[in-house]
Amino acid sequence: MVVEKVREILLKTGRLSVPVEQLADDSDLYIVGLTSLATVGLMLALEEEFDIEIPDAMLGRKTFASIGSIVEVVQRLNR
Amino acid sequence: MELLNQTGISQKAFDELLQNVHKIGEEVIRPNATDVDAKARFPLEAINAIKAMKLMGAYIPTELGGMGLNISQLALICESLGQYCGSTAMIFAMHQIQVACAVNHGSSNEHFRNYLKKVASDQRLLASATTEMGIGGDLRQSICAVEVVGEKFTLTKNAPVISYGLQADDLFITSRRAPESSANDQVHVVVSKQDYDLEPTMSWDTMGFRGTCSEGFVVKSKGHIKQIIPAPFADILSQSMHPTSHILWGSLWLGIATDAVNMARAFVRDMMKKNPNAPQTAALRLAEVHSVLQLMRENVHGCANHYEQLLKENNVELLDTFSFSVKINNLKIASSSLIIDIVSRSLLICGIAGYRNDSKYSLSRHLRDAYGASLMVNNDRIMNHNATLLHMHRGD
Structure with missing residues (x-):
């Protein structure tokens, strides 16, 4: 399941102030402390894990805003 | 984003408006600039002249009683004002940045529509x-x-x-x-x-x-x-405040730089009149600084036009990308560095006449203003930010 993998990666790279298991799929990750530097680590890990390359047009704040939005992007690119 | 009338006014109407901006620049803003600077006082005469032209509502859509200028036109007004008084242009720009936040993120909301009408009709000053x-x-x-x-x-x-x-x-x-x-x-x-x-x-x-x-x-x-503006501030910042700030600031810094080069040009011409056989060193320096000014101008205008286009398309996805943020940050870093370079080169051309406070070629205020550009929203902070964001940039 993509969502479980994403949660696992987020746990390793997100450096969030709240345990990932406590977050809903639509929780705002920035509000729980996702920084731009942590986003870099998150992006690199996602690309590695799912063997995808997120294009510039999708590399924005909204893509990494929630677990749900990350999953959506991964699924779109993984097709 | 809730875009209303971002199409701007016709070229002819805008040219006329810009001429009038230059008119108050010559008649009101420049004559008071030295005193404003010396006393660190609010440029009341200049702001009153700007209000008399109804320019506080320049970016407010016409249906709300404003002028309905687009961002490129607004930037050109900042550039023009910058040629007469950096502080006046800065106040004008900072006001318009707040207007842009309210226009882009509040115009479909009853309260903010009424608020913007009031800003236009009463020519309110926003800080x-x-x-x-x-x-x-x-x-x-x-x-x-x-x-x-x-x-x-x-x-x-x-x-x-x-x-x-x-x-x-x-x-x-x-x-x-x-x-x-x-x-x-x-x-x-x-x-x-x-x-x-x-x-x-x-x-x-x-x-x-x-x-x-x-x-x-x-x-x-x-x-x-x-x-309370309904949109989260994060959206207001990335889609409106960040690009508008750096485009309008870059524009007025360009205005200051342009005035410095204009003075250098006038100085070289004066010198030629007095002594046609003098060495051409200053003229050569003028040729050099003029090319740097063009570089700065094209960068500022290019970014303004790009942002205008994205607003027209209501292209929120692109406005939210890291690559657009990087571009706007680059504009800030470049224009705040180039203004120092250009004013310094102009000072070398004008020599001691530029160094004096009491000469018509004085570049004292321009130079002191120029150094503020890289410090307000510190360039080091912006570069650190870009250093991170560039890890997520695929290349141009």
């Missing part, structure tokens, strides 16, 4: 309280929080800098959404003069941009919850 004591310049964090009881709120902020705070009619304040919110869960709140008190904490006695009167205050404000 901003973004930075906060204890946080520094990071706009994406707040300590203060909106405290809501029923439909009313109170908000107290310790702001080290509120430019023209005492002269403004309304304040745009960033704060946390609620006392329990995290530091970056922010909203943008608009309060009017009768609903806030300013307790002065810090004076403004600086090298440049002295007329902006950017003093520090503790703001104590109250209002109705409908005065």
Whole structure:
């Protein structure tokens, strides 16, 4: 399941102030402390894990805003 | 984003408007610029002349009583004003940045539509309280929080800098959404003069941009919850405040640089008249600085046109990308560096006449203003930000 993998990666790279298991799929990750530097680590890990390359047009704040939005992007690119 | 009329006015009407801006520049703004700078006082005559032209509503859509200029046209006005008085142009730009936030993120909301109508009809002056004591310049964090009881709120902020705070009619304040919110869960709140008190904490006695009167205050404000802009501040910042700030600031810095080069040009011409056989060194330096000015101008205009296009398309996805942020940051870094370079080169051309405070070629104010550009929103902070964002950039 993509969502479980994403949660696992987020746990390793997100450096969030709240345990990932406590977050809903639509929780705002920035509000729980996702920084731009942590986003870099998150992006690199996602690309590695799912063997995808997120294009510039999708590399924005909204893509990494929630677990749900990350999953959506991964699924779109993984097709 | 809620875009209304971003198409701008016709080229002919705009040319006429710009001519009138230059007219008040020559007749009102420049004659007062030295005094404004010397006394670090608010450029009242200049702002009154700008209000008389109804320019406070320049970016407000025509259906709300404004002029309906687009961002490129607004940038050209800042550029023109910058040629006469950096502080006046800066105040004008900072006002328009707040207007843009309200237009782009509030125009479909009844309260903010009425508010914008009032700004246009009464020519209200809008100021901003973004930075906060204890946080520094990071706009994406707040300590203060909106405290809501029923439909009313109170908000107290310790702001080290509120430019023209005492002269403004309304304040745009960033704060946390609620006392329990995290530091970056922010909203943008608009309060009017009768609903806030300013307790002065810090004076403004600086090298440049002295007329902006950017003093520090503790703001104590109250209002109705409908005065909170509905969009999250994160969206307002990335889609409106960040690009508009750097485009308008870059434009007025370009205006200051243009005036410095104009002075250098006039100086070289004067020198040629007096002594046609003098060595051509100054003329050569003029040729050099002129090419740097063109570089700065094309970069500022290019970014303004790009942003205008994205607004026209309502292209929120692209506005939210890291690559657009990087581009806007690059504009800031380049234009704030080039203004120092250009004014310094112009000073070399004008020589001691430029160095004097009492000569018609004096570049003292231009040079002191120029150094402010890289310090306000510090370039080092911006470059660190780009260093991170560039890890997520695929290449141009």
